Amino acid sequence: MRNFDVKKYIEEGKTTYSKRKDIEALADKVTARGYNNIVIIGIGGTWAEWHPVVHVMKHYTDLPIYLENAAELCIKKDKRYLTKDSLVITVSASGDTKEILAAVKMCKEMGIEVAGFTKNNETPLAKELDYIIANPCGDCEDSYMMFFMLGLRLLYNRGEFPNYEKFADQMGVLHENLLRIREEFEPRAAEIARAYAKEPYNIFVGSGTLWGETYLFSMCILEEMQWVRTKSVTSADFFHGTLELVDKDVPVFLFKGEDEYRELDNRVERFCQKITDKLIVIDTKDYDLKGIDEEFRVICSPMILTALVTERLAAHYELNTGHSLDFRRYYRQFDY
């Protein structure tokens, strides 16, 4: 596969999986401490990665869970739910995301403890955190795996996700599955990128557990790293405006998931089949997960999608656009 180091991938997967005990210890510690709500602070890609985790958690619990944009949290006045009784969780792999640091500092000034994920114990973020999960490596699926482990362990401790141990055990085979899935998808990734990487405008549609990844791929990968123009919209909202832009030659990327929202995705698919010659459907259901129970497939669906698009498809876009995924002209290049 283009630009993909299999050995490194499997090793990094093992390292990430080995964080399970730290994550469970964290969940158990904060459970013992007690909390009356959960406030998760992300921004851009990290907000999007937490989106399916919160989405799934809300399926199992009534506990108030707030998924906050760090920049907005800092300035908004109505944040009375953010107290010393909150369980605050954040993430910045680099550990120097400006808005995340500001939000964490604000929490600290309010006397509120913060748990977070970052690459090591030395980042600026790590220095502010009360509880650190340090992991130097990984693709988005590693983030998803760690975040789901934390979120679902918390629910397990509340008696709301009794199958946590089985879920976490089975995550041990996630990476080998996602490696095989990548290999299966590789020719299609090459073909899609060859056909569409230079399109002047692209519609991305997803829903439910896949909405976060749909938003992430279009904004944080294609816009930020490839300067490709996108519009992302949920499968429900697609029919309230964006549909009118679909035409024979307008590419619509539909990311089909496996939760109850799939019905809404199907509606988009039926419509687009009639209108555009450029409908690209990526369906997580087409990919086997060996050794992982059916009941955990929805949880794994954003992990499958991120392996397919955010990682593999992006690599092939790069090849066709000639625009390095590492090159930015503005983002983090100067103060703004």
Place this chain on the structure above:
Amino acid sequence: MRNFDVKKYIEEGKTTYSKRKDIEALADKVTARGYNNIVIIGIGGTWAEWHPVVHVMKHYTDLPIYLENAAELCIKKDKRYLTKDSLVITVSASGDTKEILAAVKMCKEMGIEVAGFTKNNETPLAKELDYIIANPCGDCEDSYMMFFMLGLRLLYNRGEFPNYEKFADQMGVLHENLLRIREEFEPRAAEIARAYAKEPYNIFVGSGTLWGETYLFSMCILEEMQWVRTKSVTSADFFHGTLELVDKDVPVFLFKGEDEYRELDNRVERFCQKITDKLIVIDTKDYDLKGIDEEFRVICSPMILTALVTERLAAHYELNTGHSLDFRRYYRQFDY
């Protein structure tokens, strides 16, 4: 002003304002009945119109308020907050929006009462409702005014918005203000539309109380009614992907509001001033509201913005694109 009937506008404003007593009676009745949360059901433009109302309400109350997409609500499994103790509110001016009707029928089957806004007592929606606010006329600002009256009257009844009477009294001069504001903006609307109506791609940025209207204008007006390609993004998320697409000749429309999120809008403005020659800033603060107190300006900001863009700017886009605002090729044209 192009395609604008002043007399009709003022008369329709009066009709809408005259609904105040029905709205207050509804609020008082459901307050007496009791409820433990509020579930608001919209889709597309109606979801977007409720967005600032919920945003402002959450500023004043801890009461759980859920703003739901009708299509998603119908299929989602985790809706345990939707019970007979919920206050359910919906809207469909035409009264035949498919997803809204389905959601309301679902509520009725669950034995849950529903209050709603629709054009008259004869629409399919009206036939399902337990409480009806019937209003045959109006622009988006009329919807905002009615929704804010209902939402804030409910909070007033809870002791959380003590200045409700003053607010509602002052709404009596809203339309004359928005008429004058339209006239002030008219030459600029003509100029903006002349310069940008045919742009192949447009970025729309807004935040906080104006996010709903930003989303609505780009999706429900420009995409649906003008087939203009847009990307809408919040002022916070703009810096996590979309910024890389800004270039000297890429139009960025920034809608600046008057709440605490303005700080985030300012950051977008400073950045874009350096990068693009096509920055269009529309700032609600530039427009006086005579006879309306400063403390209600944030509430009125989406009403100002909708008068400026969703109504006036759209009228001038139509003139320049030659594409009637009434013409759709797919939306409501056939089953999908």
